[in-house]
Amino acid sequence: MSKVSLNIIAATCQNMGIGANGTLPWRLKKEMVHFYSMTTKVKDSTKINAVIMGRKTWDSIPGKYRPLNNRVNIVLTRQVDTVKKEAPNDVVVLPGLDEAISYINGQEDIESTWVIGGSFVYKAAMEHPNLYKIYLTEIQKTFKCDTFFPNIDKQLFQLVDEEGIQKDRQTEGDIDYYFRVYKRKVSEEFC
Numbered sequence: 231m232s233k234v235s236l237n238i239i240a241a242t243c244q245n246m247g248i249g250a251n252g253t254l255p256w257r258l259k260k261e262m263v264h265f266y267s268m269t270t271k272v273k274d275s276t277k278i279n280a281v282i283m284g285r286k287t288w289d290s291i292p293g294k295y296r297p298l299n300n301r302v303n304i305v306l307t308r309q310v311d312t313v314k315k316e317a318p319n320d321v322v323v324l325p326g327l328d329e330a331i332s333y334i335n336g337q338e339d340i341e342s343t344w345v346i347g348g349s350f351v352y353k354a355a356m357e358h359p360n361l362y363k364i365y366l367t368e369i370q371k372t373f374k375c376d377t378f379f380p381n382i383d384k385q386l387f388q389l390v391d392e393e394g395i396q397k398d399r400q401t402e403g404d405i406d407y408y409f410r411v412y413k414r415k416v417s418e419e420f421c
Contacts, residue, residue, distance in 0.1 A: 234331045236282075236360045238345045238352060239268055240379055241367035241407070247375025248349060252290045255373035258402050264409060268365060269344045270300045277341035280304055282330050282355075285313055287347040288321075297321050302340060304330050306351055327354045353380045364412040365395075371405055387412040 241261055242248055249255065269281055281298055285307035288296070297303035297318055304322045307313045314323045324330050334340050345355040355361050364387060366379075391397060392411045400407050 234334045234343055234360055235362040236331075236343050236345055236355050236358060237363045237365060238355050238361065239265060239365040240347060240352060241265075241369060242379045243369040243375065244372045245375065246379045246381070247373055247377065248347065248352075248379050249290070249377035250373065250375045252286065255375055256369065256371075256405060258367075258369075258405060258407065260400060260402055261367050261407065264367065265346075269298070269346070272341045274341055277339050278302055279342045279344060280330075280334055280337075280340045281344045281346050282306065282327070282351065283346045284348045284351040285309070287351070288313075288317070290348075301344075302334075302337070304333065306330060327351070327358060331358075331360060349377050349379065356380050356382075362414055366410045366412065367407050368410050369405060369407040370399075382412055386414060388415055 240248055241254070241258070243255070247255065269279055272279060278301060280302040282304045283306070285305055288305045291298065297320065302322065303320070304324060305313055305317060306324055306326060308325060310323050310325050317323055322333060324333060334343055345351055364382060390411050390413045395409050395411055400409070
């Protein structure tokens with residue numbers, strides 16, 4: 231059994247949309263600060279977090295922000311050799327989520343692992359037994375999207391309060407949103 235716990239972090243609008251034409255359909259500065267803080271924050275200052283993303287998500291990050299700093303960037307793709315040639319040397323390129331977990335398992339300096347998109351990688355993580363928590367920014371507005379977040383199985387995950395995560399409604403411009411945390415329920419067979 232792998233010691234790697236996966237955390238998903240995403241923002242969705244009311245129709246569970248996460249993107250349109252390879253970009254975010256909204257601009258929420260505080261939400262981006264939340265994303266940065268969650269994916270970089272470590273308890274042990276000698277460690278670093280990993281972010282796992284699909285190739286389309288990697289491609290959608292503006293060049294000046296790639297790779298995402300202060301994090302181990304792992305890109306999942308079926309075209310491993312092609313992406314390896316294009317990506318900086320410090321970016322880890324692997325064919326799938328299990329390979330990413332195996333890689334992280336072998337790294338002593340990685341504290342937390344964050345799955346940051348897109349929909350295909352989110353779906354793989356949602357179906358993986360190592361998924362522990364889903365950090366979801368729920369935007370209270372509908373945007374036209376072509377990429378969507380998978381449904382959260384309420385039989386497996388429950389909404390919880392977590393220290394350090396704002397529970398109150400957030401507002402930027404004409405957009406309201408909430409930071410939500412869904413935690414995997416403990417299976418009775420493990421009790």
